[in-house]
Amino acid sequence: MSVDLSVNIGSLKLKNPILLASGTVGYGNEISEFVDLSKIGGIVTKSISLKPRKGNPPQRIVETSSGMLNAIGLANVGLELFIKEKIPFLKNLGSTLICNIAASSIEEYVECVDILDKEETIKAFEINVSCPNVKEGGLIFGNDVKAVAKITEKVRGKTSKPIIIKLSPNNSNIVDYAKIAKQEGADAVSAINTLVGTSFDIYSKKPKIKNITGGLSGPAIKPVALAKVLEISKEVDIPIIGIGGIMNWKDAVEFMIVGASAFQIGTANFINPKASMEILDGIKKYCQENTISKISDIIRTRKI
Amino acid sequence: MSVDLSVNIGSLKLKNPILLASGTVGYGNEISEFVDLSKIGGIVTKSISLKPRKGNPPQRIVETSSGMLNAIGLANVGLELFIKEKIPFLKNLGSTLICNIAASSIEEYVECVDILDKEETIKAFEINVSCPNVKEGGLIFGNDVKAVAKITEKVRGKTSKPIIIKLSPNNSNIVDYAKIAKQEGADAVSAINTLVGTSFDIYSKKPKIKNITGGLSGPAIKPVALAKVLEISKEVDIPIIGIGGIMNWKDAVEFMIVGASAFQIGTANFINPKASMEILDGIKKYCQENTISKISDIIRTRKI
Amino acid sequence: MLIKDVFVQSNQKIAENTFLLKVNAEEYIPYVKPGQFFNIKVNNNSYPLLRRPFSISDVEGDSILFMYKVVGEGTRILANKVVGDQINILGPLGNQFSINESSNHVILIGGGIGIAPFPYLIKQLPNSVKYSVLFGVRTEKEVHSYGLKNILYSSDDGTVGIKGNTIELLDIHLKQIAEKDVKIFACGPNPMLKALQEYTNNKNIECEVSMESAMACGFGICQGCPIENKDNNYKLICKDGPVFNIRDIMI
Amino acid sequence: MLIKDVFVQSNQKIAENTFLLKVNAEEYIPYVKPGQFFNIKVNNNSYPLLRRPFSISDVEGDSILFMYKVVGEGTRILANKVVGDQINILGPLGNQFSINESSNHVILIGGGIGIAPFPYLIKQLPNSVKYSVLFGVRTEKEVHSYGLKNILYSSDDGTVGIKGNTIELLDIHLKQIAEKDVKIFACGPNPMLKALQEYTNNKNIECEVSMESAMACGFGICQGCPIENKDNNYKLICKDGPVFNIRDIMI
Ligand SMILES: Cc1cc2nc3c(=O)[nH]c(=O)nc-3n(C[C@H](O)[C@H](O)[C@H](O)COP(=O)(O)OP(=O)(O)OC[C@H]3O[C@@H](n4cnc5c(N)ncnc54)[C@H](O)[C@@H]3O)c2cc1C
Ligand SMILES: Cc1cc2nc3c(=O)[nH]c(=O)nc-3n(C[C@H](O)[C@H](O)[C@H](O)COP(=O)(O)OP(=O)(O)OC[C@H]3O[C@@H](n4cnc5c(N)ncnc54)[C@H](O)[C@@H]3O)c2cc1C
Ligand SMILES: Cc1cc2nc3c(=O)[nH]c(=O)nc-3n(C[C@H](O)[C@H](O)[C@H](O)COP(=O)(O)O)c2cc1C
Ligand SMILES: Cc1cc2nc3c(=O)[nH]c(=O)nc-3n(C[C@H](O)[C@H](O)[C@H](O)COP(=O)(O)O)c2cc1C
Ligand code: FES
Numbered sequence A, B: 001m002s003v004d005l006s007v008n009i010g011s012l013k014l015k016n017p018i019l020l021a022s023g024t025v026g027y028g029n030e031i032s033e034f035v036d037l038s039k040i041g042g043i044v045t046k047s048i049s050l051k052p053r054k055g056n057p058p059q060r061i062v063e064t065s066s067g068m069l070n071a072i073g074l075a076n077v078g079l080e081l082f083i084k085e086k087i088p089f090l091k092n093l094g095s096t097l098i099c100n101i102a103a104s105s106i107e108e109y110v111e112c113v114d115i116l117d118k119e120e121t122i123k124a125f126e127i128n129v130s131c132p133n134v135k136e137g138g139l140i141f142g143n144d145v146k147a148v149a150k151i152t153e154k155v156r157g158k159t160s161k162p163i164i165i166k167l168s169p170n171n172s173n174i175v176d177y178a179k180i181a182k183q184e185g186a187d188a189v190s191a192i193n194t195l196v197g198t199s200f201d202i203y204s205k206k207p208k209i210k211n212i213t214g215g216l217s218g219p220a221i222k223p224v225a226l227a228k229v230l231e232i233s234k235e236v237d238i239p240i241i242g243i244g245g246i247m248n249w250k251d252a253v254e255f256m257i258v259g260a261s262a263f264q265i266g267t268a269n270f271i272n273p274k275a276s277m278e279i280l281d282g283i284k285k286y287c288q289e290n291t292i293s294k295i296s297d298i299i300r301t302r303k304i
Numbered sequence C, D: 001m002l003i004k005d006v007f008v009q010s011n012q013k014i015a016e017n018t019f020l021l022k023v024n025a026e027e028y029i030p031y032v033k034p035g036q037f038f039n040i041k042v043n044n045n046s047y048p049l050l051r052r053p054f055s056i057s058d059v060e061g062d063s064i065l066f067m068y069k070v071v072g073e074g075t076r077i078l079a080n081k082v083v084g085d086q087i088n089i090l091g092p093l094g095n096q097f098s099i100n101e102s103s104n105h106v107i108l109i110g111g112g113i114g115i116a117p118f119p120y121l122i123k124q125l126p127n128s129v130k131y132s133v134l135f136g137v138r139t140e141k142e143v144h145s146y147g148l149k150n151i152l153y154s155s156d157d158g159t160v161g162i163k164g165n166t167i168e169l170l171d172i173h174l175k176q177i178a179e180k181d182v183k184i185f186a187c188g189p190n191p192m193l194k195a196l197q198e199y200t201n202n203k204n205i206e207c208e209v210s211m212e213s214a215m216a217c218g219f220g221i222c223q224g225c226p227i228e229n230k231d232n233n234y235k236l237i238c239k240d241g242p243v244f245n246i247r248d249i250m251i
């Protein structure tokens, strides 16, 4: 049985619902040794800022129970190098490119989108308003409904490409952010970014991560991510990209049933760089075995 | 070397910083087969409400990666039976009793405290404003600063026993809640209650928990709990009782170093009912090996 | 109730996906009763986090035997245990099947792995009591006869015994034995027990069932395993059960 | 870079808490270079979640050997592997020690388990090159000589070799051999490498070091393993290293 795996995120048509999450595959160079990037739905680039960012000093990561904390600090090559070197590479591979942008001011978001909008290879923007690991440009926006409204509105003014607002789970009202994003013209929201967490060494009494706190990702957060997707899906009529702890095709299908139109693979890439290809096989088989001819038919089929 | 394990939570003096968390040991009857309740710091009872509560229909729990979701729905025997049967039992065992109260209105909180204040065996109240699993009486308060202020103020008016406000992690500003609790006269805060999460069956497409969402507990949430304790400890001068994913003495010590004056063992009781006794041994040894004569000396000794 | 590390003495496959695990558990032996269960930690780390409940399937000398079916991560780990491995068991937990001499004929109905508690129950039946075992499976591969006698089978695909379910088998069997004073003990999937409830209520037959539920603690502290009784109150399967009179509960 | 399940061929204790793991890894053999490492999944579940990085310690026929010290959960699991068990390895990763014929004398300095990469490096040294191994341990129990020759020891407690650290040992040794054209390869705890950096900078000796860092991916996608270079930029230990010229980095 042939299965139609394509899904739509607003006007963005994806071959299949599998995206590689921002910050977990760089700009595709290394992961392309394991994954045929032309075969999966798309790649979301590491958050790009106007100028290159060095990122946080080490130690940047630490393992936790079924999870990991990271405080990379949005280390990235900056807009210029991204355009010159990274975009052509991804274009050659034939992958669908979603560009994730992080900034320390509303103006910087706007300027980035303005410049990048010309790049044909970029098929959509994911606006990161939810990075917990930098003072400016992250959670400071993600936990402020008005800031998210403003950013969405301004960015919308600069591009007609699909805009995805990446939401923070570190608040009690993710629905308000999704609503405002929709209202200000976003095409979709992605949920979730990492949860704020920390870990200390009981002998040195120092935080294991130099930045003190980091963002928690991995299977540990899957129940929280699913609950956030469910919450948004119940209250707001906007496509949702589900993220958080997806390790295999079953997790992915769970997100779609709960309400996600597509999903992103993050931490799993570190442990099994082929995870996205295996998930592609897995969801295809799931559809075949359950005689689902279009995967988009399972979106939001939850029974509650 | 003899170690002084006692700690103070406001005017509440505990033999040691080990408390059994509300909802994870009922009223002590069963766990007393494994734990000498007179030896540990104290027991926090299952949330009590004015009238008995039947709780949510099954399925109430489900396992997740390094965690579990529960939606018990504050099933409890109600105030009357609690006073008649449960208190005498705990009194006989010589355990320090902290009574956790949940209610669906501010008036109910006040009435409960008013009635229970007369019970000499109760050494402190923990006010649960953060249960994610009931419509009224839980998160509806826990994520509303004004409600928490009001509850604390009113309850304060009814008792001179220590009041501990149990905080929700499901918001972006736990510090505001801790501040208001302190301001309105609370003696301490406990952090954290469970994180909202969910889990679905991909074949039946139904939520695995009848209540749809549940509260996530266990090692998966430890990094989040620690970050919340750290946040409060940095901003508010109030004793903190750390809770979340403590499985062994190392986890417990980590919480104290980060900022907790005492800690509660929750999910660990289900897996190893003797966990609290083992933690008692563990922290004693840790103090001895590191020549710490008073465990209270390690509270908030984080180096950041 | 005791928590102890015990050693695996054997762990044998007895049917498709079905294993028999034998552990040395001397200290428990005086206390274990048919129908009770243990909550078992299959690993010594947090993956999976929770214990897994398993009925006492049999007792042999100083050893307890568990019969289990591999269905997920926990039972898969259990199936990989070899002689000498340690597991941590908490129990015995719950109540027991109430055996008495008054019944003329006892019928044990096991749906799939629901057969697990019966070898030990059979051992404890008074000699005077006649019994038969009705063993319902999906297909022949699931069949074994560990600790069982007088077995009648039903299977979904007809590969063994009658083609049909255990209730149909029971109906035929009751006619065959033509006994008046029958008592049924049953364990199996909820749909089977539900059908059994209707059947035994209609025919007014004594019946006790062992119920299942997701469990965190297994001994009454988490409130995770409620079952509604006929008065619309919740009982705990782990503490008030797992064995209930079929008349007393809502299945 | 390949991901493969490989079989454990042996897993032997060679010193206190120190093991040698041999796996069949035919397909990797043509590509592995001394100084490179593999990122190893020690289990097939999420506990622990991440892979663990280990240097290639030796190559024997179609097999790769890893020398490791048990320090935590992951290495404890590894130490329990028996012949025939599967593990999943990702590699080879990182750059390599740069060997050339020009040096008269190569000195390999290993602090504790930092000795791990040297057996394979020694095999790849041109025959013309003389070498010595300086092996620093805390105490005699940590000593072994797997794949090593010309070993000089230092120990913290004086139970083997000189009582002192590897830098003191190096200082003595350099005087003894009185060679001009020396090149050092070193691996060990950061404080040792920091002291070595000062020493080799002062004496202007060529030195390459293999660095460690917590790692999530091991191949450049997580940005979790930065090390500052002398221009105050971050390099990735997993991709730009783990081997660095000691002059180029801030330790
Ligand atoms: C009182 C009692 C006695 C039991 N006796 C036996 C027995 O003798 N032999 C046997 O094979 N099985 C028995 N079961 C069922 C057994 O506990 C489950 O099959 C087992 O927990 C599955 O674990 P898993 O990790 O392999 O499956 P998973 O599906 O991976 O488990 C996920 C979670 O669901 C729970 N779970 C899954 N299936 C069940 C179930 N049927 N009942 C309760 N919880 C479940 C697990 O405990 C775990 O928390 C009994 C259950 C109960 C409550
Ligand atoms: C490039 C490289 C090569 C290495 N080669 C070897 C080798 O050949 N032999 C050997 O014994 N060890 C080697 N190590 C160190 C080895 O990776 C750690 O000892 C191991 O990861 C510890 O895992 P654990 O689960 O036992 O310890 P835990 O302390 O439980 O691990 C917790 C976390 O910290 C990380 N971690 C702990 N110690 C280290 C460390 N020293 N370096 C990096 N991450 C660490 C773990 O990977 C894990 O993510 C190497 C490290 C690197 C980076
Ligand atoms: C090491 C690391 C770096 C990340 N960097 C970014 C980033 O630059 N921008 C962003 O929007 N999200 C970033 N994330 C968050 C992920 O995209 C994803 O939202 C999160 O990890 C949850 O998914 P997971 O559990 O599948 O990893 C990062 C996550 C990790 C683990
Ligand atoms: C089954 C279960 C029931 C709980 N019931 C209550 C409750 O009645 N009142 C309350 O304040 N907290 C309740 N909690 C929350 C715990 O007290 C604790 O805050 C939480 O589980 C986190 O700690 P842990 O990770 O150690 O379990 C419950 C938790 C669990 C797992
Ligand atoms: S399983 Fe915990 S109360 Fe029954």
Ligand code: FES
Pocket (backbone or CB within 6 Å): D214, D215, D216, D217, D218, D219, D220, D221, D222, D223, D224, D225, D236, D237, D238, D239
């Ligand atoms: S470990 Fe991931 S980039 Fe180096």
